[in-house]
Amino acid sequence: MAKSIQAIRGMHDVLPQQSPMWQFLEARVSAVLDAYGYREIRMPILEMTELFKRSIGEVTDIVEKEMYTFDDRNGDSLTLRPEGTAGCVRAAMEHGLLHNQTQRLWYQGPMFRHERPQKGRYRQFHQIGVETFGMSGPDIDAELILITARIWQALGIPGLELQLNTLGTPAERATYRKELVSYFEAHHELLDEDSKRRLLSNPLRILDSKNEHMREMLAAAPSLMDHLGEESKSHLQFVCDTLDRTGVHYVINPRLVRGLDYYSRTVFEWVTDRLGAQGTVCAGGRFDGLVEQLGGKSVPAVGFAMGLERLVAILEEINPTAGDTAVDLYLVLQGEAALREGLVLAEELRDKLPGARVVSHCGGSSMKAQFRRADRSGARYALVLGDDELERGSVVLKPLRTDEPQTTVGRDQLVDVLGSRLSN
Numbered sequence: 001m002a003k004s005i006q007a008i009r010g011m012h013d014v015l016p017q018q019s020p021m022w023q024f025l026e027a028r029v030s031a032v033l034d035a036y037g038y039r040e041i042r043m044p045i046l047e048m049t050e051l052f053k054r055s056i057g058e059v060t061d062i063v064e065k066e067m068y069t070f071d072d073r074n075g076d077s078l079t080l081r082p083e084g085t086a087g088c089v090r091a092a093m094e095h096g097l098l099h100n101q102t103q104r105l106w107y108q109g110p111m112f113r114h115e116r117p118q119k120g121r122y123r124q125f126h127q128i129g130v131e132t133f134g135m136s137g138p139d140i141d142a143e144l145i146l147i148t149a150r151i152w153q154a155l156g157i158p159g160l161e162l163q164l165n166t167l168g169t170p171a172e173r174a175t176y177r178k179e180l181v182s183y184f185e186a187h188h189e190l191l192d193e194d195s196k197r198r199l200l201s202n203p204l205r206i207l208d209s210k211n212e213h214m215r216e217m218l219a220a221a222p223s224l225m226d227h228l229g230e231e232s233k234s235h236l237q238f239v240c241d242t243l244d245r246t247g248v249h250y251v252i253n254p255r256l257v258r259g260l261d262y263y264s265r266t267v268f269e270w271v272t273d274r275l276g277a278q279g280t281v282c283a284g285g286r287f288d289g290l291v292e293q294l295g296g297k298s299v300p301a302v303g304f305a306m307g308l309e310r311l312v313a314i315l316e317e318i319n320p321t322a323g324d325t326a327v328d329l330y331l332v333l334q335g336e337a338a339l340r341e342g343l344v345l346a347e348e349l350r351d352k353l354p355g356a357r358v359v360s361h362c363g364g365s366s367m368k369a370q371f372r373r374a375d376r377s378g379a380r381y382a383l384v385l386g387d388d389e390l391e392r393g394s395v396v397l398k399p400l401r402t403d404e405p406q407t408t409v410g411r412d413q414l415v416d417v418l419g420s421r422l423s424n
Helices: 019-035 050-057 063-065 087-092 138-155 170-186 193-198 203-208 212-219 232-245 308-318 336-352 367-376 387-392 411-422
Strands: 046-047 068-071 075-079 105-111 126-135 161-166 264-271 280-286 301-307 331-333 357-362 381-385 392-399 407-410
Touching: 019 105, 019 126, 019 138, 046 087, 050 063, 050 075, 075 126, 087 105, 087 126, 087 301, 105 232, 126 138, 126 308, 138 232, 138 264, 138 280, 138 301, 161 232, 170 203, 193 203, 193 357, 203 381, 232 264, 264 301, 280 308, 280 407, 301 308, 331 367, 336 357, 336 381, 336 387, 336 411, 381 387, 381 411, 387 392, 392 411, 407 411
Parallel strands: 331 357, 331 381
Antiparallel strands: 046 075, 068 075, 105 126, 126 301, 161 264, 264 280, 280 301, 381 392, 392 407
8 A cells, every 4th residue: 555645844734623723813913903904915925036035135044045946837936935024025016005105014824944843943834924114213113013012912922022122224234244243253263153154144143143152252242232323223212112101011132133134223023931942923123125125116114923833832832722613503413304404403593693603413323423423522502303303393402511401492492592501
């Protein structure tokens, strides 16, 4: 017998018993975004490879090592999207959403990176992303952070820490970069191989290294804060003041630099200690230069993305019943006539009891087996319908989760009785 085919390593199925948690998460997040006036945009999973080379940077780990890239039949180089911002910018430019307009957009879906799979990090992972365009002030930066804080409230997730930093303007960062490179070159013998490789391509990322042997040297490195102009300092201060006034606690982390080349000024991450090494659940920042970098006119922009797998893992730990979709009513049917009538009754109940989850048993089997399935479904009540009940115009109502006695209810009273019981 041929060996069965399994899922690709690092790419996972979301099984029926897991999907309610995902649906709960997605619904809560989309409700918050809707309350702030953000609109959903849906982009293709495949994009031209050049899009990511120009946006993320050709000398980044993502482009060099992690992208799923291939040539199609026309010889075009295509890539499964490793992140959503570049595709959102491309779509906004292509469809004229940026000219003399402001936009508040969000999207969700799978992203792909060929990384070493571990808890909280997969080769296919899912994100909800938010991007705004046309607003240069710090007020929109603050609004995005407030949105994320409200999302944690809506999900019931406590204990996340907000880390905040600024990367200044490109000019300020260029001056700082020169000083930083000189410092690292003076301590070259202390750099690990990964940091040596980044020294000329992306030296700011060295600051984010988790190598314990480099900690003391990194702590003494020059600070970007010392190279900021008054406008950049004022921008950050506005964000901090807003968070202070709205009660959102934060920590200034001068080593927070983010992994993508297109960020400037405000950057932030929400982190947790519940997931081991993969502690970031949401990250974002300002990327004013990206639209121009991709061939458009300069447009200010800021956004964030959150990892759904990591948030689901937290929810499973702190609220395992979130999104529970247990059945309310399970119809146990005995005989062919009851089987036919059961489908009609189930439709009637769905019409007259909006929101009720009703399962009508299909496929035959004994009464004992049907009750087992009713119990496994989590149903609150079994509705028993057989030849006797059909003749009398009644249904047996059997509680499955309490010690209430079973009762026989007339069909003309059934909706009222169930409506009362299901509302309790």
